[in-house]
Amino acid sequence: QVQLVESGGGLVQAGGSLRLSCAHSGSAFGDYHMAWFRQAPGKEREIVAAITWSGGSTYYTGSVKGRFTISRDQAKNTVFLEMGSLKPEDTAVYYCAARARDWYFHTRKDDYDYWGQGTQVTVSS
Numbered sequence: 257q258v259q260l261v262e263s264g265g266g267l268v269q270a271g272g273s274l275r276l277s278c279a280h281s282g283s284a285f286g287d288y289h290m291a292w293f294r295q296a297p298g299k300e301r302e303i304v305a306a307i308t309w310s311g312g313s314t315y316y317t318g319s320v321k322g323r324f325t326i327s328r329d330q331a332k333n334t335v336f337l338e339m340g341s342l343k344p345e346d347t348a349v350y351y352c353a354a355r356a357r358d359w360y361f362h363t364r365k366d367d368y369d370y371w372g373q374g375t376q377v378t379v380s381s
Contacts, residue, residue, distance in 0.1 A: 258282045258370040260352045265375030268342055272379070276337040278352030278372055285333040286310075289355050292326060292337045293365055294348035294377075301351070301365050305337060309357035319345075342379045349374040 264276040280288065291306035305326035306315040314326050325338040335352060353368035362368065 258288070258354055260354060260370055260372035262350065262352045262372040262375040265350060265377045267378045267380065270343055270379055270381050272342050273338070273340045274342065274377060276339065276350055276352075276375060276377075278335045278337075280333045280335065280354060285328075286330055287357055288370075289357055289362060290326075290328060290335040291353045291362070291368060292335075293351045293353055293368075294346075295351070295374075296348040299348075303363045303365065304350070306361065306363060307335065308361065313361060315361060315363055339377070342377075344379045344381045346377060347379050348377060350377050 259282045261279045268274055286309055289309050292304040293301050294304050295301040303317055304320055305324055307326045307328055311328050323341045328335045351374045352372040354370040355368045
């Protein structure tokens with residue numbers, strides 16, 4: 257059974273940076289596409305970024321392009337989300353997600369089978 261544990265959230269001022277980490281265990285990390293989603297109060301959970309099982313392809317939602325970077329370290333079974341130039345509207349609970357690899361790129365939350373518990377990111381103005 258895949259387990260995902262996020263860390264790295266916190267409170268930061270607008271314009272600042274944070275690095276989120278998600279440790280993957282329970283199965284071969286390289287067999288999974290990974291993604292970061294976020295959910296703000298009263299809003300739907302939305303995708304932030306995704307990365308394929310090999311790390312060869314990435315996806316970013318429009319509002320974070322140029323500010324966030326998703327990456328994975330296959331040796332450490334960890335996926336990262338580097339967040340820069342943070343804005344108050346980035347405030348949300350950030351979730352790590354995984355799904356078994358296939359030939360497609362997935363950006364819908366319903367396509368992901370495993371989820372972490374979430375980590376709070378708060379950006380003050």
